[in-house]
Amino acid sequence: MSAFADLWKKEDYWAIWLGFLLLITGFVLFAGFSSPPNLTERLDELNARMDTASSEAPYRTIEYYDAAEEKAGIQARREPVGSMITDLVTTPKSWTVNPLAGFFRSDQAEIADTETRQQYEQAVQSETSLLAEASAAHALAQDSNFSDDVLNERAETAIADWHEAHVIAKGLKSQVDGKGYNIIPGLIMLTIVIALIFAVGAYFMGKDVKGFLIAFPVLMALAVFSYLMGEQQTMKHLGFGYPAWAILTGMVISNTVGTPRWMRPALETEFFIKTGLVLLGGELLFTKILAIGLPGLFVAWVVTPTVLVLSYMFGQKVLKIPSKTLNMVISADMSVCGTSAAIATASACRAKKEELTLSIGLSLLFTAVMMIILPIVIKATGMPFILGGAWIGGTLDATGAVAAAGAFLSEEALYVAATIKMIQNMMIGGIALGVAIYWATSVDTSNGVQVSGGEIWNRFPKFIIGFMGASIVFSLLYSFIGADIGAVLIENGVIRGMTAPLRDWFFCIAFGSIGLATNFRELAPYFKGGKPFVLYACGQGLNLTLTLIMAYVMFYLVFPEITANI
Secondary structure: OOHHHHHHHOHHHHHHHHHHHHHHHHHHHHHHHOOOOOHHHHHHHHHHHHHHHHHHOOOOOHHHHHHHHHHHOOOHHHOHHHHHHHHHOOOOOOEOOOHHHHOEEOOOOOOOOHHHHHHHHHHHHHHHHHHHHHHHHHHHHHHOOOOOHHHHHHHHHHHHHHHHHHHHHHHHHHHHOOOOEEOHHHHHHHHHHHHHHHHHHHHHOOOOHHHHHHHHHHHHHHHHHHHHHHOEHHHHHOOOOHHHHHHHHHHHHHOOOOOOHHHHHHOOHHHHHHHHHHHHHHHOOHHHHHHHOHHHHHHHHOHHHHHHHHHHHHHHHHOOOOOHHHHHHHHHHHHHHOHHHHHHHHHHHOOOHHHHHHHHHHHHHHHHHHHHHHHHHHHHOOOOHHHHHHHHHHHOOOHHHHHHHHHOOOHHHHHHHHHHHHHHHOOHHHHHHHHHHHHHHHHHHHHOOOOOHHHHHHHOOOHHHHHHHHHHHHHHHHHHHOHHHHHHHHHHHHHHHHHHHHHHHHHHHHHHHHHHOOOHHHHHHHHHHHHHHHHHHHHHHHHHHHHHHHHHHHHHHHOHHHHHOO
């Protein structure tokens, strides 16, 4: 088969074509048909208000936060066309007791339970009280012409306390308002769209398209169920999200009644994840990464490869794990960014399906535990929240878990955690290339494999090219149109309104596929002696220690001026 034919026959390339098709389509829809009216004028006015507020006081005032919030509210996904697309790719909503609330509710429905309503009312009262205190403290500082450092500090603290309470109240408001919705028609349409998208690739790759289209709705139903269960309030609080539900539900089916043979054509696990990873590339914007600067780069790009190499060596030299591919996939999954890195690394070293499944399972288990424990430890020890955010971003595997754990601390912690995770995600391509080179030149040479540039290229996961290309293209677009407009059209348009939700759907479908294709008896040999668990636990322990040390050194000793401006 010629190299040109590979472009239309190989799964990795089709992941690139489909990923870029969705990214381009999203940009055209949001930038061309969903741009907010008078966008430039509105942004200029709000920026002027923020600049005025910043120049009048040595701290962020209430007026500054009000203007910043109004600016953040200008989003392409909230315009008519953008809202329609966002609704199409939406997932089941949060619910507590009635699972039907995840799919629809009327405007008059009793939305939240009594406890949530009480929390909201208390949050509003707290916000109102703190706003009065902040306004009074600011007035005193203003009367002194901001020359009294004690009054300035009191005002800054009071305003920060009010703003934190305001964010909490705003978040609870969305749970208790009376706005109705019905996502069932959108889910049906989304199922058809996703099925057709991947059916195109299946057709050109010579796969069973008819079988795929027949089985896919059932696989999508499993994904919907997984999302629904992951949105249950208790499950969400425990960190038991859609990935765990998808894999475990699929495993229960496959190991009890068994996965029907007619479902097999739809279980295109790697095709779904690879396409989702290309979409993930579009989310990795260089300008966001540079905002954290060198501290974030050191935390992510020094600690991560160090932990990867040391964990792999520990697995080989100390634990003596028989399978080098299993050792490598677990080490990459734990040290880089979970599932995404595991898929890329497994492709590079040609790991077995069962080894990838085991690695992902361990990742989900540790992530669920750590996303609860880390914020508790950070608060209990009085650790600065920026340091805590960096620690979370560098150690938790799943991006969603990073955001949830960071948000539990503060806005600044969430920002730092998410950005460091984004920087870490960018390493996927380099890690995959490094593993491909290492396997071709060191591991498989004993089996008589000829070491050459061609062999390395054959091992390199081609979809990583799409992942890196999407990051470069969207970063350039973002820079070209400017950060403010880019935030409206790209970050809060194409990405959050379409491609990021689609990427999560693809991942959820893939996790369901993994579960349905997994047999416990096939996994059992890999658990022998508990070595994979020990490897993950020890590696994560090393990761936690080195990340915390590096984050403290970089954010507080080497670059304190960057930390002060976050």
